Amino acid sequence: MISEKVLKAVTAGKIWSFHGGIHPEMHKETTSGCLIEELEIPNILIVPIRQTSLSAGEIIVREGDRVLKGQPLTKIFAKGQIPVHAPTSGTVKSIGFYTACHPSGLKDQAVVIIPDGEDEWLEHKGCSNFTDLSPEELADHVTEAGIAGMGGAGFPAGYKLKSAIGKTEILIINGCECEPYLTADDALMREKSDEITDGIRIIQHILKPKLTIMAIEANKPEAAEAMRKSIQKAQAHIEVRVLPVRYPTGAARPLIYTLTGIEVGYDSRSNDFGVSMHNVASTYAIKRAVIDGEPCVERVVTVTGGNFCKNGNYVLKNGTLLKHLINKVGLKNNKAVHIIIGGPMMGFSAPSMDTPLIKTSGCVIAPDAKELPMAGDYLNCIKCGRCQEVCPSRLVPYMLLSHSRAENIEGLKNCNFKDCIQCGCCTYVCSSGIPLVMEFRKVLAKIKKMKDEEKSKRKSQELIAFRTERTEREKAERQARIEAIKQKTLSSETTESKPQTSDLKNEQQAKAVALAKAKAKAMQQVNAGEKQNLDPAVSADDPAARAKAIALAKAKTRQQADAVEKQNQEKQNQDPAVSADDPVARAKAIALAKAKARMQQADAGEKQNQEKQNQDPAVSAEDPVARAKAIALAKAKARMQQADAGEKQNQEKQNQDPAVSAEDPVARAKAIALAKAKARMQQNKELDK
Numbered sequence: 195m196i197s198e199k200v201l202k203a204v205t206a207g208k209i210w211s212f213h214g215g216i217h218p219e220m221h222k223e224t225t226s227g228c229l230i231e232e233l234e235i236p237n238i239l240i241v242p243i244r245q246t247s248l249s250a251g252e253i254i255v256r257e258g259d260r261v262l263k264g265q266p267l268t269k270i271f272a273k274g275q276i277p278v279h280a281p282t283s284g285t286v287k288s289i290g291f292y293t294a295c296h297p298s299g300l301k302d303q304a305v306v307i308i309p310d311g312e313d314e315w316l317e318h319k320g321c322s323n324f325t326d327l328s329p330e331e332l333a334d335h336v337t338e339a340g341i342a343g344m345g346g347a348g349f350p351a352g353y354k355l356k357s358a359i360g361k362t363e364i365l366i367i368n369g370c371e372c373e374p375y376l377t378a379d380d381a382l383m384r385e386k387s388d389e390i391t392d393g394i395r396i397i398q399h400i401l402k403p404k405l406t407i408m409a410i411e412a413n414k415p416e417a418a419e420a421m422r423k424s425i426q427k428a429q430a431h432i433e434v435r436v437l438p439v440r441y442p443t444g445a446a447r448p449l450i451y452t453l454t455g456i457e458v459g460y461d462s463r464s465n466d467f468g469v470s471m472h473n474v475a476s477t478y479a480i481k482r483a484v485i486d487g488e489p490c491v492e493r494v495v496t497v498t499g500g501n502f503c504k505n506g507n508y509v510l511k512n513g514t515l516l517k518h519l520i521n522k523v524g525l526k527n528n529k530a531v532h533i534i535i536g537g538p539m540m541g542f543s544a545p546s547m548d549t550p551l552i553k554t555s556g557c558v559i560a561p562d563a564k565e566l567p568m569a570g571d572y573l574n575c576i577k578c579g580r581c582q583e584v585c586p587s588r589l590v591p592y593m594l595l596s597h598s599r600a601e602n603i604e605g606l607k608n609c610n611f612k613d614c615i616q617c618g619c620c621t622y623v624c625s626s627g628i629p630l631v632m633e634f635r636k637v638l639a640k641i642k643k644m645k646d647e648e649k650s651k652r653k654s655q656e657l658i659a660f661r662t663e664r665t666e667r668e669k670a671e672r673q674a675r676i677e678a679i680k681q682k683t684l685s686s687e688t689t690e691s692k693p694q695t696s697d698l699k700n701e702q703q704a705k706a707v708a709l710a711k712a713k714a715k716a717m718q719q720v721n722a723g724e725k726q727n728l729d730p731a732v733s734a735d736d737p738a739a740r741a742k743a744i745a746l747a748k749a750k751t752r753q754q755a756d757a758v759e760k761q762n763q764e765k766q767n768q769d770p771a772v773s774a775d776d777p778v779a780r781a782k783a784i785a786l787a788k789a790k791a792r793m794q795q796a797d798a799g800e801k802q803n804q805e806k807q808n809q810d811p812a813v814s815a816e817d818p819v820a821r822a823k824a825i826a827l828a829k830a831k832a833r834m835q836q837a838d839a840g841e842k843q844n845q846e847k848q849n850q851d852p853a854v855s856a857e858d859p860v861a862r863a864k865a866i867a868l869a870k871a872k873a874r875m876q877q878n879k880e881l882d883k
């Protein structure tokens with residue numbers, strides 16, 4: 195930031211003297227008194243979409259479109275870009291590559307418009323009360339209006355303003371126009387002083403500087419006077435400072451040093467030192483953009499030189515071809531025409547008459563043979579050092595020349611080549627007539643080409659990396675989607691199957707419960723049957739007889755149950771419903787059948803006993819207790835006798851059986867056991883009978 199001491203000195207009007215510089219012949223007299231004139235609308239306009247050192251926007255019109263004056267032809271999509279607008283109403287004839295406004299003569303993309311002569315504006319609206327807008331809004335508005343630095347540098351004014359918000363202590367409005375021949379800014383200051391003052395006030399509102407200085411070289415007294423009057427009328431806080439004439443006072447770094455004593459470093463920006471600078475023509479364009487709502491579609495151009503028939507300052511539309519200008523103003527000598535776009539020090543020779551003029555083209559010179567001789571043969575460098583003496587950037591131009599010819603980029607770097615402002619002072623004073631600036635531009639073009647190639651290579655690599663990454667990402671996303679679908683399908687299947695499992699479980703539980711109930715019921719019935727089978731006579735006092743009777747009754751009941759179960763099992767196996775696959779239903783059916791069979795057996799057993807009891811005369815006595823006792827005793831006795839008789843018979847049979855009477859004790863025991871079991875079965879059957 196600027197110290198109080200420096201600010202005080204600047205405010206007091208102190209001027210510093212920069213190193214070097216020259217005093218060339220100015221050749222301004224032929225146009226400095228001319229009024230600004232409108233030139234007839236050309237019959238064709240070729241509007242390059244790139245008009246600054248930065249990248250171009252995207253074309254938003256198509257062939258055949260009718261466009262109105264001020265209609266955007268491109269839209270910006272990246273920082274640093276500015277749009278271009280239709281300079282007049284007409285039709286888009288074509289979009290293609292045409293000769294660019296560049297010393298290389300290379301082609302660049304442009305929109306060709308055939309004007310309809312109406313010069314009809316697109317509906318637009320200005321903002322006279324610009325203080326209602328914020329600094330950022332105003333800066334954006336300037337960008338949208340497509341204003342480039344019109345002093346020649348071409349840096350977008352809107353971005354320059356925005357980057358300086360909150361950083362500016364001293365604002366400099368550059369009206370020096372130090373290069374020979376140029377008087378366009380002079381004419382603007384003389385004729386458009388009020389509008390320039392409004393433009394300065396807009397910039398002041400955006401940047402809010404402590405001090406605003408308008409710098410004008412002493413060779414423009416009328417312009418300085420006009421500006422003073424306008425500023426006084428507007429009661430604006432702007433100081434007009436008249437500076438000594440010396441080239442290149444109007445270049446950014448020399449002017450900042452002249453007014454503030456601050457030397458802006460090679461890789462620094464003036465914003466870093468609290469200083470912001472804008473050209474007079476840019477300031478005028480900012481006023482028209484903000485207050486009138488008009489984008490930058492034209493500019494004042496000094497048309498001068500001994501070969502032009504009519505010199506002057508003309509308003510030329512953006513995209514006007516040199517040949518149209520020449521047709522309008524005329525040439526004295528049509529042979530060996532040499533046209534310079536820009537000033538004689540910093541401009542370049544037009545590559546062709548089809549070269550379009552753009553926003554940064556402030557001057558067109560058609561010198562005669564005596565004025566500015568074409569660069570011819572030159573001598574070798576004699577190391578006289580004159581070039582070094584005049585270099586405002588304190589460089590050693592002959593060293594730069596040597597490295598440039600050798601294309602020694604490292605050597606150029608070491609000599610601070612970046613600091614060369616291409617002012618042309620070295621060329622102007624060279625003892626050997628060496629076109630040093632031309633050599634510097636050649637190598638600059640090569641460096642730029644290399645950088646562009648590197649950038650393009652990097653972009654390609656980034657694009658490839660991006661595509662690879664995108665392909666991988668899409669692949670991963672696709673895989674994830676597939677997995678998600680799989681998961682979803684699986685979960686829905688699980689969800690659907692859950693109730694089935696649950697239902698099945700419930701069903702199985704219900705069946706199990708039913709089966710358990712049926713079993714319990716059957717057991718109750720069996721027990722009941724056993725009780726019924728138990729002869730009441732056995733409940734007598736003889737415990738041995740009673741135990742035997744109970745055992746027999748149980749055996750009988752179980753035998754009956756087994757027989758019934760066997761029958762049921764056979765039935766169930768025959769029953770198609772029960773032999774179905776459902777094991778639960780099958781088990782249930784079996785249990786029910788068993789229970790039913792036991793019920794039947796129990797009923798049958800009870801009935802038989804009842805009948806027997808009813809037939810026995812002893813039991814038919816009147817005393818029920820005695821009767822029951824008698825029956826039970828009789829039954830037990832009968833069973834004992836039967837059991838003994840059966841066992842005896844079996845024993846006899848076993849003894850008669852040759853197999854059982856064999857010497858093998860195991861076979862014998864087995865045969866005996868079988869015979870006994872058989873006998874018991876028979877006894878039981880007989881008892882049942």
Ligand code: SF4
Nearest residue numbers: 575576578579581624
């Ligand atoms: S002025 Fe020309 S001759 Fe002299 S040192 Fe510089 S380049 Fe060489």
Ligand code: SF4
Nearest residue numbers: 585614615617618620
């Ligand atoms: S053109 Fe470059 S090297 Fe030559 S005087 Fe200007 S700044 Fe110095």
